[in-house]
Amino acid sequence: MSKPKRIRKAVFPVAGLGTRFLPATKAVPKEMLTVVDRPVIQHVVNEARAAGIEHFVFVTGRGKSAIEDHFDHQFELERTLSDKKKTEALDELLAELPGAGQTSFTRQQAPRGLGHAVWCAREIVGDEPFAVLLPDMLHHGPVPCLKEMIDAYEETGGNLVAVSPVPDDQTHLYGIVGVEDRSAKVSPITEMVEKPPKGAAPSNLHVTGRYVLEPEIFSLLAKQEAGAGGEIQLTDAMIALQREKPGAFRAVRFDGAIYDCGSKIGFLLANVAYALEREDLGPELRAALGRLV
Template structure:
């Protein structure tokens, strides 16, 4: 019987230099996709999948993320006095339960693997989910992590979300080889970070959603620095794959890298077009701009 996934890790210590000067005082994870911060969209995905405890690995100048997931008494009181019932109920619905959030510091920018390792004492000896807040997985069906949890319940072990990319772009991503490249869930046979052109085992790239066993922490503790002189999560996952099974879960929706300006702008448009209160008017404005 598989051990239930209760906790999820969110690495939010990055500097967001690609969005300066906007991110000089505001964490990149708090930039909004329509009217919700990027990190809130990812927490929504985790909560919908059944996650109960949210672990944020932060850095300097990220206190506003902690404030976002806390009560704002003055704001709540003002909304109540002004009869802003809908807005007040929305804030309360987003608020995690007491004790359901934890925050730990990554004091130095040593890579994703190091950020995950920083959460080891909070996660303990449990399997956990890992969600990269930059990567929004947009779908009209079940969320990406919910699909992964279902696959985990069937197969156990470790899981990563994957999606196809053009063959000429595989050298830009972490790539997996699988037993059945067309299957929704397939056992991973090979894993490589940014393969040289023409050497990728498939065109399926790792999309920023993971379910990992706690044994990854032991490997990360001794992981040597890799690409970019950072501790790379993929390097430890490759080592772990020699000990434990890994499965790829194919995500069939749209993925937006909000850490890039084009991805961020496109995500705003896509999410807004989906909303009944914004979509029709926005579509008309886009058509007007294109015609002009």
């Protein structure tokens, strides 16, 4: 088998409205809400950078200019930090800033679903494999989730989906995959089901919002009809590809913690978990939480 192409680009669908966080998201993009002292989207971009991603493609919508500004230089702020000798804060700021030409922004002009958002990035991605990271889902573990996926891709090629177990009585709430070997770190996917009826799930492994996809997915998305919610769903195109090419997808099990920052509880838990592991915040927060609860 020839060596697969290197994964250089990642797509971040950030056009969602964030209605579950109103009124906070009335004027602030949901991806810019902070987990401790960084926007959610910064945490996800950091995961991609740690996995070796070189080009960051943001699929945006109206009212999302703050995301573009965040990943750009702010010369007045940088000059102020420099003048006040706040070199540590300045260095930290610059260290997380993508280099010139490493970001692209394209507009999803109508809320037509995740599949449509990914399709909107097709001209920027081109004819090469790419990653997709849903910014609502923070994957927290000793090895970045996308790094594990790219390592697996370099061994197997093809399409990869990150999965994680959920309680059996919750499988109807998620996209679920069946696999050849549930105990394996990487296993071929045998079945994909979006929110299966209770008791009918092929496993308890749910799709967690990280994908490595071959560019052939774009041709399927181009002709994909609207599915759940009247939107073009990425899962539907993946299921179609799996039917055409059995074994086209592999599951990569992520064993760390996952926080759904699209929900209020998940967002709050992420803030607590990320703060507790910080040396400058953890001890004081742990004591404060003990007093509070």
